Amino acid sequence: MLRSLAALLLLSAAALADTADGEALKAMGWDQIVNEARGGTVNWFMWGGADNINAYASDYIGTALKRDYDITLNRVPITDAAEIVNLILSEKEAGVTDNGTVDLIWINGENFRSMKEAGLAFCGYTSLLPNDALVDWDNPAIANDFGVPVVGCEVPWNTVQFAFAHDSAVLAEPPRDMAGLLAWIRANPGRFTYPAPPDFTGSAFVRHVFIHAAGGPEGLLGPFDQVKFDAVAGKTWAILNGLEPFLWREGATYPTTVTQLNELFANGEVAFSFNYDPAQFGLAVQAGLWPETTRSFGLRDGTIGNTNYTLIPFNSPNKAAAMVTQNLLLSGEAQLEKARTEIWGAAPAIEISRTPPAVQAGFAAIKTHPSVIPASELAKSALPELQAGWLTAIEAGWATNVGN
Template structure:
């Protein structure tokens, strides 16, 4: 992966750079920014594990950018955004302030916190995007990313909520809540596992167990509290170590990624997979990887929901073109296209009521995939994301107390 990245980084150094720096861009009108962006190239580093998402970005998005703005979109597939954060940090330490390798990144909250604290994000530009008017910034789940205020440093792309998938022909009645799931694991040795943190999805499963051990999220909201963490994490490690012998391969090894867990489910080696984006379940069925009897569900005890974003690094060489990409991604038309079940099925990050009548009609006409639990059903029991300090402590503790 790093070898392929090095080739792409060489390509990015030859990309057409904007002549205006970030502060100059923020003083421009949108028409001037679009003019500045024309002919540019945007290197967008993003998770590349879904053929359908890749097709949407390299097809619909890239085609529109080229036709309407003469912008070339170079999708750079990655497996771990943390590696790209470290790349940008190393560039900053090397004094590369306006000719970096990355123009845009699809990012999660933990990595956003690192980029914001490290001064690695291009901030203060989101109000310039015309389609920013479609975003409800009064919604705390939008305005805060894993508890960290966005502050104009990133742009929402999708909203998601964690869900589980199962084959209804194999497990017709899945567990209703976390306590029942833990009982099911003990009663069905070898048929469940989860990716080892810090895998993003495996870490999310860990947080669900942590919230269960706390008796709910109330004591975990707000800034990190060491005393609370010590008490609740001790219960968490006890639960996870107790079920470990009942996991796939007796808990002697864990999948290293959500991709590997999905393969285990596809091969019938385990009975459950899970994802922050339930639309992935429908895409897997459409691709023929998963059985048509796949169904998905939340938990009565709740599942975590959040928003994911795109971010322009502080040293992106093509900031104007990257801003045009962000604005296009926010548009009602682009959000509608990826919401179609045959394209992606992603939940929008904008307020549908603020879009055109044509776009609203398009959303109303979408029929959900039978394998994908409706977002409205999941939302009835939504859990808030914890602030990033809790995540870091949990992942470190898991490695020491469980993963060892």
């Protein structure tokens, strides 16, 4: 009996150690956290639709984690972060509080809001990461994720801004504002489409039309307002339904992902693609998928920009290893590597001026691919992201009033 009790106590102690208890970690110094992390595994759930991003995560980050910390990175490709939020929620409802499936997730927007509101995020630890000092938390675009305060629940990874791509050999002068784009679509039947929400990129296009219908973003800032939504939604659905006969396949069907839209553009079936990450345009050209005459542009009335993050779920069993991974992702060296145009071209989420001189020189030496509009040019007409409540309502309204 005593032997059985002793064995049970040992098992309980081991279980407590394996869970890397969040409150215990927050009481540790960084060196202790690193020691706790060594030999661990991080199951990183992230969008898997771009080979170059997958390679950066698996090869550059995965190699550095194994070499420097003996941490194994298991990259788990996903198509929709909402599905992983639901997985974590179902684990919580089933009582899985310390041995969850997910250690780290690439996330932002309404999915972050859902996790924060449901108590699914590990919070209050980000200041422990040494590279947190590189983040400008006084910047509202960093401190708020689609209007929702981050407050130590996420770590920024990239900054992005929506842009359009076209083949300059086919279309020398694309429309430069939303009104012009809508007119162009009607004048060129079958040459435009967009992914059906809730695809992240397709949803962003619909939000641009919503902001256009509202006469700008000013009246849409702040928490969701049903009265304001109703006033703009009818105009938006009328615009989008009016476009349907002029879309690819007369709007009878929509691409389901931005990857499918990219394929239509590559095949010359549509005249435009678009993306939150314009660096993808240059990479598609370098890979021989898109013509070298591909060029990209923003809109005079603005395009939406935002920050994306990594988040540790409340029930991650490998929180210490996930924290070490986040710290690596924030480092000047890792941010520089993914900013290189041949790797990814991703805009950094840190203040370059706070990095070592060698990293600053590396950033200064990067030349933007000719197919990619410079981030500084896009930023001149940046639109703020709407709070997550607006996104949910717009996507649901599209499904009911347009997508049906």
